[in-house]
Amino acid sequence: MSRILALLKANTTSFPSDLIDAINSAGGSPVQIWSSDSGFYGVVAEGDASVQTAMSGHPAVACATSDSVPSAQSLDVDPGATELAGAWNTYLSSDYQTAVTGFYNSSMNIDAMLPPGGCNQNSSDAGDGGSGPLVASNDPTGSTNGAVDTSADPSGGAAQLGTPASGGAAGLATATVVHKERRAIVGTVGIAVGFVGGPAGSTAELTPDNNGTLSLAMIHAMNVYYDIAPKAAHLVFEVNVRRATLTLDPTTVPVPADPKNPAAADWEAAEAPWRDAALKAWGQTAGMPGVDGFISSASFSTPPDYAYAALLTNYPVAWESYTSDSRKVVYQLTGVLNDWKLAGAHFVFAHETGHTSGAPDEYAASHCSITDKSGFSNSANTNCENGNAASVDCLMRNNTKSLCPATPGHFGWNDSNGDGILDPFDSTYAT
């Protein structure tokens, strides 16, 4: 079994749900679905050679391979697919994989790379579900038969992909998430991604190289989640990418007086100018209402069980990467690369994604406590490093591709009654 990338043909505005059927029929599993305002452009699946054959043979697929893509430039695909292929090729390269192995094996002194107080801002104690338009769908049943839903978009501003002609994109979810009152990283996870670049030649510019690096970080982070999640989580990621290139001068963005110890007001002060300009470009209002509109107006193949926004930028920020309100990830590429290097860039995205479920930081600088309760299970942060000799390195603490003991509960990956159904899918589980 390996990961297989299928690049979809240009202008695939209706998701070919029978591609998912073909993957499933051949014994594979979908892992990632990528789209932009122009259409769906990429699918990553897990499977063997027969899955690759099934994907290659689908009429919407321009190319499907578990190896590098040699000639994406010459394929009839959208620019997003070409960018994705470049990131995929880097992901598979021996240089990158060697660097990643070194990253996971290194014993890093990361205290200077972490914000005092943690990178998890304004989260509530328990999984923060139930309030706000956390998913793009207003379908309470979690049915996989719904068409792309536009009714939750308060602004009506952002472009929508074409609505599937019939029946919608079926076949992704094989189980229904019944506990949406709290956020769990299960089922179909929708990421409303915004690339926010500045003027060409400025420090805020997002170059094609930068965009490829951001795609690489996301491909890899989502693969990490797929690797460590229980199969019963039925995890599939959908990434919908929108882009904004702003005229805003990055030197006008206020940055913290002490960059190693930002004050409470610094986070919003640095983020608001570029975030709100980008939200406006996408037809949204300012602030968190606009972020929620950005999430709910994202176009996915099927209504996600769970969704969050990821704003990827080179504009100044108070800290290089953080999560706010359990549904907005901010990721500043220059800062991440300076501290974590290319090999660690995916890890930062994966760590912040963990916060979107309400999972807490576990490193000492976050001021965590083993008695703090949070996440889907509203359970204690038992691996918090402070005053805890038993604390181990893991996804929410330092740089290890493993789960901390408490994290499955925080993510909603426990099966409390042992019936083979994870708690978020289990109607007998009480949150």
Ligand SMILES: [Zn+2]
């Ligand atoms: Zn964190």
